Amino acid sequence: MRSGGRKIDAAKAEYVRRRTDGEKVNLRELAEQMGLSYSYVRNRKRDEKWDEAVPPKKRGGQKGNKNSKGKRNAAGSHKGAPPGNKNAEKDGAYSAVFLDSLTEEEKKLVAETPLKVREALEHEMKVLKFRENKILSKIADYEKAEKGAMYLSAMTEIRGKNNTTMCFSDSAFKRVQSLQEALYKVQGRIAKITDSLRALEESAARLELERQRLDILRMRASGSADVEGAEPDDLTGTEREDEK
Numbered sequence: 001m002r003s004g005g006r007k008i009d010a011a012k013a014e015y016v017r018r019r020t021d022g023e024k025v026n027l028r029e030l031a032e033q034m035g036l037s038y039s040y041v042r043n044r045k046r047d048e049k050w051d052e053a054v055p056p057k058k059r060g061g062q063k064g065n066k067n068s069k070g071k072r073n074a075a076g077s078h079k080g081a082p083p084g085n086k087n088a089e090k091d092g093a094y095s096a097v098f099l100d101s102l103t104e105e106e107k108k109l110v111a112e113t114p115l116k117v118r119e120a121l122e123h124e125m126k127v128l129k130f131r132e133n134k135i136l137s138k139i140a141d142y143e144k145a146e147k148g149a150m151y152l153s154a155m156t157e158i159r160g161k162n163n164t165t166m167c168f169s170d171s172a173f174k175r176v177q178s179l180q181e182a183l184y185k186v187q188g189r190i191a192k193i194t195d196s197l198r199a200l201e202e203s204a205a206r207l208e209l210e211r212q213r214l215d216i217l218r219m220r221a222s223g224s225a226d227v228e229g230a231e232p233d234d235l236t237g238t239e240r241e242d243e244k
Contacts, residue, residue, distance in 0.1 A: 007034050008044055012053070013158050013166055015045070019054040020159075118200055125193050128186055135183045142179070145172040 011034040018025045031041040044050075102110070114120045150169040158164045170178075 007036055008041070010034060010156075010166055010168065011036060011041055012044070012048070012050055014156055015050050016053050017156055017158065019051070118197070121193050121196055121200075125190065125197075128190050128193070132183065132186050132190065135179050135186065139176055139179050139183070142172040142176045151175060 011030055014034070015025050015027075015030060027042055027045065028038045031038045034041070114123045149172050151172070152167060153170045154168040156166045156168070158166060
């Protein structure tokens with residue numbers, strides 16, 4: 001079988017697997033992952049009717065079914081999970097944060113998170129520089145790899161009459177390309193933070209100069225001190241008249 005044939009078969013298998021698991025599939029992203037053109041994958045999906053290969057859901061009522069209306073849950077035994085329950089949580093990205101359920105390490109991390117603008121920027125800069133170093137290190141490792149070296153990237157189990165497992169691999173070159181894309185994003189963010197820190201420093205310097213100028217004006221207006229080196233522009237209109 002040609003390489004293109006293997007890729008489109010793998011794309012179909014991955015599409016069917018995701019749909020079977022109830023996931024939505026972005027066909028354009030799937031095509032990019034498999035190294036195929038979007039139009040080719042779209043046409044094959046339509047012509048081969050991939051959706052018909054997705055097994056129908058067996059559990060749950062049909063659309064409009066009201067068998068469970070008025071019941072507390074499917075079993076009717078209780079009102080559901082208590083507040084803070086995380087049984088259905090897949091990852092921590094979108095979960096609500098319950099401070100009383102955090103570990104001591106997590107509480108410490110929250111407490112140490114910088115809130116002031118400059119401290120937050122400097123903290124992010126340290127994290128980004130660490131990530132930049134890790135990415136550069138991984139790129140160097142892959143560039144030293146033997147020619148033709150392959151790395152396992154994913155495994156997909158296709159369930160059916162004969163269960164099979166499909167393995168997907170990446171070359172060292174492809175992994176370097178992915179890491180370089182990530183590196184460009186990290187370095188772009190580093191550049192933005194650098195500009196922000198520079199702007200904060202310039203703003204602080206301007207404020208300090210303005211504070212010094214106002215101090216000079218107040219001291220000369222009150223006559224409390226003779227300030228050497230004061231420029232004529234630092235004098236008020238009344239002081240200019242007095243000097244005349």
